[in-house]
Amino acid sequence: MSNMRKSPIAMHQEEFRKIGYQLIDEISNFMGTIAQRAVTPNDSPKDLQHLLGDHSFPENGKSASDLLSKTTNLLFNHSLLNGHPKFLGYITSSAAPIGGLADLLAASVNPNVGAHILSPIATEIEKQTVRWLSEFIGLTPDYGGILVSGGNMANFTAFLAARTAKAPKSIKEDGIQNSTQKLTVYCSKSTHTWIEKATVLFGLGTNSIRWIPTDASNKMDITVLEATVKKDIENACIPLMVVGTAGDVSTGVVDNLKAISSICKTYNLWFHIDGAYGAPAAIIPKLKHMFDGLHEADSIALDPHKWLYSPLEAGCTLVKNPQYLIDTYSSHPEYYNFSTNEGDIAQNFYEYGFQNSRGFRALKVWLGLQQLGRSGYEKLIGEDIELSEILFEIADKHPELEAVTQNLSITTFRYVPITHTKNNTYLNALNEELLNTLQTGGEVFLSNAIVNERYCLRACVVNFRTSKKDIMEIVEIVVRVGKKVHLKQSQVATTKNL
Numbered sequence: 001m002s003n004m005r006k007s008p009i010a011m012h013q014e015e016f017r018k019i020g021y022q023l024i025d026e027i028s029n030f031m032g033t034i035a036q037r038a039v040t041p042n043d044s045p046k047d048l049q050h051l052l053g054d055h056s057f058p059e060n061g062k063s064a065s066d067l068l069s070k071t072t073n074l075l076f077n078h079s080l081l082n083g084h085p086k087f088l089g090y091i092t093s094s095a096a097p098i099g100g101l102a103d104l105l106a107a108s109v110n111p112n113v114g115a116h117i118l119s120p121i122a123t124e125i126e127k128q129t130v131r132w133l134s135e136f137i138g139l140t141p142d143y144g145g146i147l148v149s150g151g152n153m154a155n156f157t158a159f160l161a162a163r164t165a166k167a168p169k170s171i172k173e174d175g176i177q178n179s180t181q182k183l184t185v186y187c188s189k190s191t192h193t194w195i196e197k198a199t200v201l202f203g204l205g206t207n208s209i210r211w212i213p214t215d216a217s218n219k220m221d222i223t224v225l226e227a228t229v230k231k232d233i234e235n236a237c238i239p240l241m242v243v244g245t246a247g248d249v250s251t252g253v254v255d256n257l258k259a260i261s262s263i264c265k266t267y268n269l270w271f272h273i274d275g276a277y278g279a280p281a282a283i284i285p286k287l288k289h290m291f292d293g294l295h296e297a298d299s300i301a302l303d304p305h306k307w308l309y310s311p312l313e314a315g316c317t318l319v320k321n322p323q324y325l326i327d328t329y330s331s332h333p334e335y336y337n338f339s340t341n342e343g344d345i346a347q348n349f350y351e352y353g354f355q356n357s358r359g360f361r362a363l364k365v366w367l368g369l370q371q372l373g374r375s376g377y378e379k380l381i382g383e384d385i386e387l388s389e390i391l392f393e394i395a396d397k398h399p400e401l402e403a404v405t406q407n408l409s410i411t412t413f414r415y416v417p418i419t420h421t422k423n424n425t426y427l428n429a430l431n432e433e434l435l436n437t438l439q440t441g442g443e444v445f446l447s448n449a450i451v452n453e454r455y456c457l458r459a460c461v462v463n464f465r466t467s468k469k470d471i472m473e474i475v476e477i478v479v480r481v482g483k484k485v486h487l488k489q490s491q492v493a494t495t496k497n498l
């Protein structure tokens with residue numbers, strides 16, 4: 001080997017600059033034309049496999065420039081574009097452009113945000129991000145936390161802090177198999193599937209979940225909650241936590257957080273809020289009352305990659321007493337030399353959550369928070385909500401649409417043909433087929449919700465690119481395609497009847 005190493009993975013400064021500029025040019029064009037593109041190209045898995053080819057792993061390398069320009073086209077032309085103004089499916093936002101630049105910058109410097117010594121400024125930026133996020137949603141400054149990959153991980157991270165706080169102390173050493181008392185958790189039936197995963201992963205088992213029914217407005221029934229907790233205590237169970245949801249994933253309902261908090265206080269339970277989607281709406285003045293009790297939570301999960309428009313992945317766990325995170329996750333192997341620095345407490349994020357080596361996902365959130373500020377977010381989130389309300393109103397007035405629910409920025413509605421029986425089984429089949437047709441058509445992307453046995457189309461506006469014009473056009477598309485699907489379905493139904 002010669003003294004000077006020439007490594008094929010390195011890029012000369014000038015080469016990096018040239019390829020980088022080219023990439024940025026192409027991304028700029030892509031973003032500038034996103035509204036004119038199809039929401040999805042609707043390629044089949046087979047088409048895509050064909051496109052990639054079935055060559056085995058290449059023996060020799062290729063030029064970075066060629067690879068990047070080919071890959072750019074591959075991604076631009078064969079992706080579902082959740083940044084498209086007519087993408088309103090699930091809860092996936094349009095990603096803020098500054099987030100893409102932030103990710104490039106973060107990866108270029110590449111700090112390991114597991115330990116302060118490995119990421120001095122990045123760790124401080126993450127700490128500030130966590131503090132700003134809790135300020136953003138109106139919490140007191142005692143909350144601490146960590147950024148994670150998303151809502152599931154944010155909820156898991158908090159779930160284990162709750163277990164540490166409320167289960168017998170011996171659990172850390174002995175595990176839960178030696179506990180003679182059953183540990184129980186409480187949530188409404190509209191809680192996201194993470195709760196089932198959590199009880200499976202962390203050894204409690206799904207039977208530890210007490211599914212509390214919801215009332216007429218789809219909020220957790222507080223009377224049943226209290227009765228269930230009481231009964232479990234009488235039966236020598238150990239209730240750990242209640243999960244309240246601030247914006248359920250299906251129709252955006254916010255539980256009565258204040259009432260849940262008061263039950264948690266009475267029975268000494270951990271109060272966790274899943275605000276993965278909805279928590280940022282707490283900054284909207286006219287909705288503030290819906291989030292009463294938010295600041296009483298022991299822990300909160302929220303997802304900057306949803307309503308704060310950060311690119312995937314960014315979730316956040318906030319805990320009122322962050323010591324419970326350290327008590328859960330901290331350990332000190334002898335090969336770590338991460339001690340404190342001149343009397344200053346250096347925070348090592350590996351002690352706050354699941355990950356050891358950690359990327360700098362805080363940067364895109366931190367920059368987004370500053371680019372918009374509180375007023376910017378209030379404007380964008382407020383407009384998303386307004387667009388959702390407009391969609392509901394139009395659907396409500398439209399002779400061929402039925403408006404079903406509207407909460408936060410989620411509207412559910414369905415297509416109801418004028419000239420047909422209002423048979424619910426038929427309408428469900430019709431709307432399911434309509435959704436499938438819309439999802440593959442490339443004009444608009446919606447998802448679905450089942451509300452009181454009605455199969456609904458569901459639009460969730462967490463998209464700063466969507467305008468009122470898009471909403472009107474979406475209505476036209478739904479009605480036009482709805483008519484077509486109805487015509488086809490009713491002919492099939494008639495033929496079957498013959």
Ligand SMILES: *Cc1c(COP(=O)(O)O)cnc(C)c1O
Pocket residue numbers: 091149150151152153192194245247248249274275276277278303315
């Ligand atoms: C989206 C969502 C989750 C899951 O979050 P991911 O980021 O997809 O892991 C959990 N709970 C609620 C209420 C959500 O909206």
